[in-house]
Amino acid sequence: MRSSPTAARWLLAIAALSVAGVAAALVSQHVFNMPPCPWCVLQRAIYLAIAAVCLIGAALALPLARRTAGALTLLLALIGAAAALYQELVAAKSASCNLTFADKVMSALGLDSVLPWLFQVYASCADAAVALLGVPYAYWSLALFAALGLGAARVAFGRP
Numbered sequence: 001m002r003s004s005p006t007a008a009r010w011l012l013a014i015a016a017l018s019v020a021g022v023a024a025a026l027v028s029q030h031v032f033n034m035p036p037c038p039w040c041v042l043q044r045a046i047y048l049a050i051a052a053v054c055l056i057g058a059a060l061a062l063p064l065a066r067r068t069a070g071a072l073t074l075l076l077a078l079i080g081a082a083a084a085l086y087q088e089l090v091a092a093k094s095a096s097c098n099l100t101f102a103d104k105v106m107s108a109l110g111l112d113s114v115l116p117w118l119f120q121v122y123a124s125c126a127d128a129a130v131a132l133l134g135v136p137y138a139y140w141s142l143a144l145f146a147a148l149g150l151g152a153a154r155v156a157f158g159r160p
Contacts, residue, residue, distance in 0.1 A: 007066040007155050008058040014073060014151045015054035018047040021144050026118065028137075037125040038102035039087035043141050044118065045111060046080040050148060057155075070155030077149030081142055088138035091125035100125075 022044050028034040036044070050073050057069020083102065091100065103121070106112055111119040130137055 007063070007070070007158075008061075010151055010155045011054040011058040011066065011069055011073075014148050014155075015051040015058070017144065017148060017151075018051040018054070021141070022047050022118075028132075030117075034130055034137075036121060037087070037091070038100060038106055038121050039083055039091050039125060039138075041106055041112070041119045041121055042102040043080055043083050043087075043145075045106070045109065046076055046083065046145075050076045050080070067156050070152045070157075073152035074149050074156055077145045077152055080145040081149065084138045084142040084145060087125065088136050088142075092136070092138065094125060 025036065025040065025044055029036055053069050053072050053076065057066050060066065106119060112121065132140060
């Protein structure tokens, strides 16, 4: 049985929004000189993982594959939301976020040495705590993870 093209469209939209979130972060970093902290780059990695899962799920026409992609995306969105909340509520209030969970994960993945323009940490969490339109960046990220999670839930648990 083939999956509905609607599930593929949802997955493609989620992937596009994830990549757009990373693009916005890169514009903030490279155009507006807002250097990222470890929790910022961890969220970038989560957004790109979400995009990859969604693109793979959209490419597979089997309903189970698309539902699985939706469920995995939902899990990643929840992890990303937790990272955004931790960044704003805990890490942004500390002078140093060196050797935190986010720093250890990013070091273990080695993405900072492969793609430094995307994943290199340039600021402490306190220094990276900036706002856009009066709202902290971490909350914008939280909102995007919530939207992605809702879309993923639609794919994972919606009618086939």
